Amino acid sequence: MTTSKLVVLTTGGTIASSQSDSGRHRSGALQGESLLSQVSLPPGLTAEIEVRSVLQKPSNAISLDDLMLLRQQCLALGESPEVVGIVITHGTDTLEETAYFLDITLPGRIPVVITGSQRAPHEPGTDAFRNIADAIQLAASPQARGLGTLVLFNQTLFAARQVRKVNTFQLEGFAAPETGPLGYIDGTRVHLAARPIRPQPLVASLDAALPRVDILPAYLDAPADMIDAAIERGSRALVIDALGRGHVPPTWPSHIAKAVAGGTPVVIVSSCQRGPIETVYEFDGSLCDLVVAGAMPLQDLSARKARLALAVLLASPLRGSLKASLKTLTSADAA
Numbered sequence: 001m002t003t004s005k006l007v008v009l010t011t012g013g014t015i016a017s018s019q020s021d022s023g024r025h026r027s028g029a030l031q032g033e034s035l036l037s038q039v040s041l042p043p044g045l046t047a048e049i050e051v052r053s054v055l056q057k058p059s060n061a062i063s064l065d066d067l068m069l070l071r072q073q074c075l076a077l078g079e080s081p082e083v084v085g086i087v088i089t090h091g092t093d094t095l096e097e098t099a100y101f102l103d104i105t106l107p108g109r110i111p112v113v114i115t116g117s118q119r120a121p122h123e124p125g126t127d128a129f130r131n132i133a134d135a136i137q138l139a140a141s142p143q144a145r146g147l148g149t150l151v152l153f154n155q156t157l158f159a160a161r162q163v164r165k166v167n168t169f170q171l172e173g174f175a176a177p178e179t180g181p182l183g184y185i186d187g188t189r190v191h192l193a194a195r196p197i198r199p200q201p202l203v204a205s206l207d208a209a210l211p212r213v214d215i216l217p218a219y220l221d222a223p224a225d226m227i228d229a230a231i232e233r234g235s236r237a238l239v240i241d242a243l244g245r246g247h248v249p250p251t252w253p254s255h256i257a258k259a260v261a262g263g264t265p266v267v268i269v270s271s272c273q274r275g276p277i278e279t280v281y282e283f284d285g286s287l288c289d290l291v292v293a294g295a296m297p298l299q300d301l302s303a304r305k306a307r308l309a310l311a312v313l314l315a316s317p318l319r320g321s322l323k324a325s326l327k328t329l330t331s332a333d334a335a
């Protein structure tokens, strides 16, 4: 009989940090084995745990190549019949980006659960070990199957698409401002109150490296030549983190029109955490103007995730139908 296996991939972050001589956190210094040796595993867990230290980085240093590496590891593990789930430990600063990338690029045969911590393992009242134990429990649970990549933090379960870091230091570090969480873990009980609808089509194959896609924030009197500069520096697509309903300073639309005419796709999202963007206004710099300029409005996806969606599509055979694919990939809400 083959034993079932749960694989923990560690990547660094506060959850894997040790204390430096100055008393600060050395993020990502702990190896996976020593981290896991301190975790009280959930009672009744039948799967064997395997730990692999994939990266040793604070999450601000995670690169697009690192995302591809993690995806490769998850894909390979998904091929092993004995692997029933994957847990990834990660720094919290970019955790939602890694989670979303994996969510749209993995087939999802087995659950992938990402967690981190706000307090380092050596700090009193650390959430590191509890979050890992809960993530293991969730990844081993039949209820996690078919939900895509999940984030487990502070006993709360989130869909990768909606989750955001909302607090710099307190234990309730993540939220899904638009939809709320999917559920929670209470002791050994996994309670699922909602299911994310997985976006279709998933981007099953990537045949090129992830290209550079930049995010440009709109703000009061922001200079429009940022747009030209980004393209000159090699951006293959742009995400505009727009104001409110999807607005930019009045000087921007002509630069955006030039970018689109030159073959650079431009996507508009709102920097607000809640609510759709909509063409309800008519003024210079309104969403109406941007649509006329050829930009693509995108609903309820943060700029950081829209950037990854664009990069993934441009690196895939779906690049030829970018607009339609982007819409499909991002239009599935939590049910």
Ligand SMILES: NC(=O)C[C@H](N)C(=O)O
Residues within 6 Å of the ligand: 012, 013, 014, 015, 027, 057, 058, 059, 060, 090, 091, 092, 093, 094, 116, 117, 118, 119
């Ligand atoms: N809580 C954390 O993990 C923050 C840390 N700076 C990181 O993202 O690596």
